[in-house]
Amino acid sequence: MGLPESSGLTRRLEYMGDTPGKNSRTGxxxxxxxxxxxxxxxxxxxxxxxxxxxxxxxWYPLDQADMAHLTDAVSWWNSTGRYYGAKSPEVRxxxxxxxxxxxxxxSLNRSAGAKLNENYLPPE
Numbered sequence: 130m131g132l133p134e135s136s137g138l139t140r141r142l143e144y145m146g147d148t149p150g151k152n153s154r155t156g157x158x159x160x161x162x163x164x165x166x167x168x169x170x171x172x173x174x175x176x177x178x179x180x181x182x183x184x185x186x187x188w189y190p191l192d193q194a195d196m197a198h199l200t201d202a203v204s205w206w207n208s209t210g211r212y213y214g215a216k217s218p219e220v221r222x223x224x225x226x227x228x229x230x231x232x233x234x235x236s237l238n239r240s241a242g243a244k245l246n247e248n249y250l251p252p253e
Contacts, residue, residue: 140248140249141202141203141206141249143215143216144206144210144211144215144216144220144249144252145202145206145210145215145216145220145221145224146216146220146221146224147224148196148198148202148224149196149224149225149230150196151191151194151195151196151232155196155225155226155227155230156196156227156230158227159196159227159230159231159232160181160191160232162227163181163231163232170182170231170232171191171232172188178190179191181194181232183232183233183234183237184197184231184233184234184237184238184241185234185237187234189234191232193234193235194232194233194234194235195232195233195234195235195238195239196230196232197230197231197232197233197237197238197241198229198230199228199229199230199231200229201241201242201245201247202224203242203245203247203248203249204245204247205223206220206249206250207247207249207250209223210223211250211251211252211253212252212253214252214253215252
C-alpha cells in the first residue's frame with residue numbers, strides 16, 4: 130500500500146510556505162494600501178468597526194477577510210516559483226510581498242482557488 134498523494138494545500142505549504150495573516154506586517158501593509166486607494170477599499174464606520182470591500186463589491190467586517198493573491202499562488206508557482214525551488218528565498222519573498230495581496234472575503238477567496246484547474250507541479 131502506497132502513501133496517500135499529498136493534497137494541493139499540503140503541496141502549497143511544502144513548496145511556498147504559509148500565507149501571511151492579515152495582522153502580520155504584510156497584512157498591515159495591504160490594509161494601509163487598501164485604505165489609501167481611491168475610492169478606499171477599507172473604512173471604519175462611526176461605531177469603530179472596520180470593514181473592507183470584497184471582490185463581489187460588498188462590504189464585510191475585517192474579521193471575515195482572507196489574504197488573497199492577486200496572481201493565484203499555484204499559477205505563479207508553476208510558471209516561476211518552481212524554478213527557484215521549494216521555500217527558496219525568492220519564493221518566500223514573493224509570498225511576503227504585500228503588493229501580491231488584497232483582502233477578500235474568505236468564502237470568495239477559497240471558492241476562487243477551488244475553481245482553478247491547476248495543480249502544483251514539482252520543483253525543477
